[in-house]
Each structure stands twice: as C-alpha cells, then as structure tokens.
Amino acid sequence: MLRLIYTSVQVPGFDRLAFEQLCEQASQNNRNLGIEGLLLCNGMEFMQCLEGPREAVSSVYKKIVKDPRHSDIRLLVSETTEELMFEKWSMVGLGTRPQSALSGESIAYTLLDHRLYRPWKSLGLGAADLIYEYAKVKAELEKAGEMGLLSKVFDVY
Numbered sequence: 606m607l608r609l610i611y612t613s614v615q616v617p618g619f620d621r622l623a624f625e626q627l628c629e630q631a632s633q634n635n636r637n638l639g640i641e642g643l644l645l646c647n648g649m650e651f652m653q654c655l656e657g658p659r660e661a662v663s664s665v666y667k668k669i670v671k672d673p674r675h676s677d678i679r680l681l682v683s684e685t686t687e688e689l690m691f692e693k694w695s696m697v698g699l700g701t702r703p704q705s706a707l708s709g710e711s712i713a714y715t716l717l718d719h720r721l722y723r724p725w726k727s728l729g730l731g732a733a734d735l736i737y738e739y740a741k742v743k744a745e746l747e748k749a750g751e752m753g754l755l756s757k758v759f760d761v762y
C-alpha cells in the first residue's frame with residue numbers, strides 16, 4: 606500500500622459548496638478504488654492524505670495534480686505502509702474552523718494547536734504531522750465509540 610500526503614493552495618473563490626462537491630466526488634471515486642484518506646481545508650489551502658493500493662493511489666494523484674481547483678502542490682510524504690490510518694473513510698473532508706468558533710469542549714477534545722492557524726505551506730514537511738495527529742484522533746474516537754464527536758469538533762464533509 607502507498608500513502609501520499611501533500612499540501613496545495615486553493616483556487617480563488619473556492620467555497621464551502623465547492624469543497625462539499627469535491628469531497629463527494631473524491632469519496633465516490635475512492636470507494637471504487639479502495640482508496641482511503643483525509644482532505645483538510647483551512648479556507649486557503651488543502652492538505653490531503655491518500656492511501657491504498659499503490660497503482661490506484663498513483664493514478665488518482667496524477668489526476669489530482671492536474672486539477673485546476675488548486676495549485677502549488679507540494680508532496681510531503683510518499684511512503685509504503687501495511688496499515689491504513691483512514692480505513693473506511695474513502696475521503697472525509699474536514700474544514701478547520703478559527704479558534705474563536707470552537708466550543709470549550711471541542712478545544713479540550715482536539716489535539717489542535719497553533720499549527721492549524723498558520724499557512725500549512727509555511728510549515729514545510731512538518732505539516733504532515735497534522736495528518737498523523739488526525740489519524741490518532743480518529744483511532745481514539747473509534748476506540749471510545751465516539752465517532753459522533755467528530756462532527757461536533759470539525760465541519761465534516
């Protein structure tokens with residue numbers, strides 16, 4: 606299995622509806638290909654983790670880099686893996702919210718920190734750590750049988 610993580614910059618005017626449609630399209634395609642993943646959107650940038658069968662992930666990634674909805678694509682991680690961090694997610698989209706919009710509960714629950722509020726581009730390769738932290742959040746919520754909390758903490762698409 607192959608895991609890729611990249612950041613990119615959204616095209617101007619890309620809004621919530623566009624993000625919703627993109628997540629819908631991506632998860633539908635991915636379901637048929639056995640690809641799992643997470644797509645983060647902070648209002649300006651994307652960060653995506655794609656994982657699954659090597660050939661399928663490579664061919665979808667080739668399409669993604671040509672997609673006019675974003676630019677400045679920076680591949681941060683390309684690694685072989687036995688375990689899928691985002692198993693059964695196809696492609697979950699999460700919109701990160703400004704700190705002020707978070708409830709006390711959600712702040713306490715998440716592992717979010719200042720890195721969410723800086724351009725991901727400025728974090729270099731370290732940006733990929735955020736994806737691994739989200740994978741931990743997912744694993745913890747699953748273990749606790751609390752997946753419903755996800756939508757309290759994030760805008761889930």
Ligand SMILES: Cc1cc2nc3c(=O)[nH]c(=O)nc-3n(C[C@H](O)[C@H](O)[C@H](O)COP(=O)(O)O)c2cc1C
Binds near residue numbers: 670696
């Ligand atoms: C940020 C971003 C993430 C994307 N993620 C995926 C994805 O995970 N899977 C996918 O099939 N397409 C994804 N796409 C869309 C592809 O670029 C492309 O439009 C799509 O695969 C074409 O689908 P089609 O062959 O069904 O027309 C993404 C596009 C962008 C801009």
